[in-house]
Amino acid sequence: MKILVPVKRVIDYNVRPRVKADGSAVDLANVKMAMNPFDEIAVEEAMRLKEAGIATEVVVVSCGLPACQETLRTALALGADRAILVETDVELQPLAVAKLLKALAVQEAPQLVILGKQAIDDDSSQTGQMLAALMGWPQAVFASKVTVVDGKAKVAREVDGGTETLEVSLPAVVTTDLRLNEPRYATLPNIMKAKKKPLVTVKPADLGVDVAPRLATLKVAEPAKRKAGAMVADVAALVDKLKNEAKVI
Amino acid sequence: MAILLIAEHDNARLKAATLNTLTAAAKIGGDIHVLVAGSGCGPAADAAARLAGVAKVLVADAAHYGDQLAENLAALVVATAQAGGYSHVLAAASSQGKNFMPRVAALLDVAQVSDIVAVESADTFVRPIYAGNILATVKSADAVKVITVRPTGFDAAGEGGSAPVEALAAGPDLGISKVVSRELTVSARPELGAAKVVVSGGRGLGSGENYHKLLEPLADKLGAALGASRAAVDAGFVPNDYQVGQTGKIVAPQLYIAVGISGAIQHLAGMKESKVIVAINKDPEAPIFQVADYGLVADLFTAIPELTAAL
Numbered sequence: 001m002k003i004l005v006p007v008k009r010v011i012d013y014n015v016r017p018r019v020k021a022d023g024s025a026v027d028l029a030n031v032k033m034a035m036n037p038f039d040e041i042a043v044e045e046a047m048r049l050k051e052a053g054i055a056t057e058v059v060v061v062s063c064g065l066p067a068c069q070e071t072l073r074t075a076l077a078l079g080a081d082r083a084i085l086v087e088t089d090v091e092l093q094p095l096a097v098a099k100l101l102k103a104l105a106v107q108e109a110p111q112l113v114i115l116g117k118q119a120i121d122d123d124s125s126q127t128g129q130m131l132a133a134l135m136g137w138p139q140a141v142f143a144s145k146v147t148v149v150d151g152k153a154k155v156a157r158e159v160d161g162g163t164e165t166l167e168v169s170l171p172a173v174v175t176t177d178l179r180l181n182e183p184r185y186a187t188l189p190n191i192m193k194a195k196k197k198p199l200v201t202v203k204p205a206d207l208g209v210d211v212a213p214r215l216a217t218l219k220v221a222e223p224a225k226r227k228a229g230a231m232v233a234d235v236a237a238l239v240d241k242l243k244n245e246a247k248v249i
Numbered sequence: 250m251a252i253l254l255i256a257e258h259d260n261a262r263l264k265a266a267t268l269n270t271l272t273a274a275a276k277i278g279g280d281i282h283v284l285v286a287g288s289g290c291g292p293a294a295d296a297a298a299r300l301a302g303v304a305k306v307l308v309a310d311a312a313h314y315g316d317q318l319a320e321n322l323a324a325l326v327v328a329t330a331q332a333g334g335y336s337h338v339l340a341a342a343s344s345q346g347k348n349f350m351p352r353v354a355a356l357l358d359v360a361q362v363s364d365i366v367a368v369e370s371a372d373t374f375v376r377p378i379y380a381g382n383i384l385a386t387v388k389s390a391d392a393v394k395v396i397t398v399r400p401t402g403f404d405a406a407g408e409g410g411s412a413p414v415e416a417l418a419a420g421p422d423l424g425i426s427k428v429v430s431r432e433l434t435v436s437a438r439p440e441l442g443a444a445k446v447v448v449s450g451g452r453g454l455g456s457g458e459n460y461h462k463l464l465e466p467l468a469d470k471l472g473a474a475l476g477a478s479r480a481a482v483d484a485g486f487v488p489n490d491y492q493v494g495q496t497g498k499i500v501a502p503q504l505y506i507a508v509g510i511s512g513a514i515q516h517l518a519g520m521k522e523s524k525v526i527v528a529i530n531k532d533p534e535a536p537i538f539q540v541a542d543y544g545l546v547a548d549l550f551t552a553i554p555e556l557t558a559a560l
Contacts, residue, residue, distance in 0.1 A: 017382055094361070095360050123495075129350075130354065139348075162490045166429065177496070215360045215387045229542035235555040
């Protein structure tokens, strides 16, 4: 079976994002970019399913600027078989990405689409669910364990009260949570090999998808900073402050 | 203009996040109709009818809504939203809301505005991005606004209403997914997302045994919910539903006590809206002290029992 893994290029998780001086957007100029960490987990899970003999091919997709090729090469170095770049300079929002992925899912006919539960830039947590809805497929989001048996996926997922295990028919969409696995690192020989793996580029128009944004960002700003308070000398002083100053106990 | 609010509940009672979502709906303005979908969910529907500001409660009671599966729930919400001509569809940005709401948005062919913390107008909302490091003000051009609401951004709505309750015909059972099992944490403590006091533990506690031995008596004294950092959850001290942070629960209690938590940015994203933050850590350089109202540099193994005894 084939697995499709969409990956997103985002600001590296170690970089603190800054707002442009005019407050119109986050400043992405000369900022270190990387694969969305939840998508790295998705690539890893797909590779484990392939290594276990369940999946036969892992195809990675990224949507956005030409620079997303780097993200795709990273995924290829982690073991993916081939890559598709949907190239556009339009700001892509989750619904547009879900529609692009739908067009590719129809072409590629994967049994599983595995992707991150959210991207660490816009924190939307929508794309996987939207793709599942557009395909009429079931979904298992925030996965912490995935097993595939007899044309079905059994997925443990992290929910507010604890853990819930779902059984979904395939094809299906799975989104990854932090504890699903620990992604491997790409080795140098694999990075070299990845350069020769196939990567095709298509445009949204080739897929017949209108990617115009639906939400306009009017402004971005840093939230009011929380001021550091006072240090207290001991437990007695702390209890006194909480009782008499903060009045919270 | 009318708003469809999807209640979160366990059939018997409403989840606290529904009350905060109702306040967000009231800020948008217009008639508010609450949809309660479940199995044997009459008591939850009655509770929704008693909330102040609710104009009508719609109940879809069927076995296939019992597990709140995203596929069935989204199909029902879409049909209800279209039939009622609603301008807005709202739900809490809880694990359940995050699960089914994007399906609703996609099927309506509209964008979703995730995790709003403020309402500027009927089409303009504020939402955190980059783990809460930045707030974005976004305007939706779509005919129907599909919105998830971060509960800590809004006060809980009160009671005092007596809305009519209407039964709704159930939608289809799509039968493409099912719940095999659930391992839910059973606790007599308040819900983490809605507690007035939260005691949270990190890697500094060293083990799950220490976590329970030290923090439970303190939480008992304070009537607090228990939380944890990602490091403590990853180390297996406590289950995942204890996690406070960007990808765990977002909390904003009156009092948040961070014990042995260094204060990684992902953790701060989940608790920095708390009214009063107390940090207890033996490392004076720990970043948690930069957001704490009261910081105590101390060995938690002596400080916590001392604090528990002093309360």
